[in-house]
């Protein structure tokens with residue numbers, strides 16, 4: 001998958017990060033005012049890392065995600081993918097939305113093949129790509145089903161497979177489990193970790209839930225509002241699967257709660 005993409009070589013002895021965000025500001029014009037949604041954000045993401053962004057409402061989490069996706073331009077600083085400035089949306093970065101954004105009139109396979117077909121791939125090749133990813137996310141039996149025939153978890157898997165079929169190496173997720181009940185959420189967290197491990201993806205995942213961030217992430221990046229800033233970048237070294245009742249898990253929860261609590 002990712003191996004097929006042309007990638008600039010890093011200077012000898014250094015490893016190029018997949019994302020290199022340096023001193024990024026984002027300002028929006030709002031009537032006569034200017035809102036600074038993000039100030040001096042610096043974040044380096046290595047290939048295959050799972051990053052959770054956490055912070056109170058309005059601290060710029062979605063804005064940062066949208067800039068990585070290329071939906072918004074940076075106002076200052078630099079945002080590089082494999083060393084090249086992100087200049088707009090691209091198939092190498094895929095966004096998974098809370099409602100999964102599937103086309104209801106297309107089957108699972110057709111939803112997944114949509115990107116490759118839209119990019120001009122021959123139909124047979126797009127169908128083969130769809131088959132490969134349908135299998136990877138464990139939906140072979142449902143390849144010809146329509147989205148309304150799937151559970152929430154299955155829809156999420158289709159949404160991820162669709163992003164992967166575009167050769168995405170970075171998957172951007174904006175509170176994808178926010179609207180789900182606790183049990184479904186837990187199952188989807190496990191499934192997401194499974195797909196992430198198989199596909200060697202880099203994931204940037206926005207959440208409001210501290211426990212979800214500690215369960216999933218290699219690093220939890222904490223943001224504060226007014227203007228949005230990155231105030232901490234905590235590495236979670238616990239082995240997976242993680243036990244939310246464990247002593248170290250609880251210590252991390254307390255630490256992150258303390259950081260977030262100090263923001264109110």
Ligand SMILES: Nc1ncnc2c1ncn2[C@@H]1O[C@H](COP(=O)(O)OP(=O)(O)OP(=O)(O)O)[C@@H](O)[C@H]1O
Pocket residue numbers: 028029030035036037055056057058059060061062063064228
């Ligand atoms: N297009 C826009 N025009 C003007 N202001 C915007 C725009 N998009 C975001 N903002 C402002 O930027 C700030 C950060 O918004 P953002 O949606 O990134 O926060 P967030 O951390 O994702 O919030 P939430 O957790 O509530 O989703 C907010 O003050 C918001 O009002």
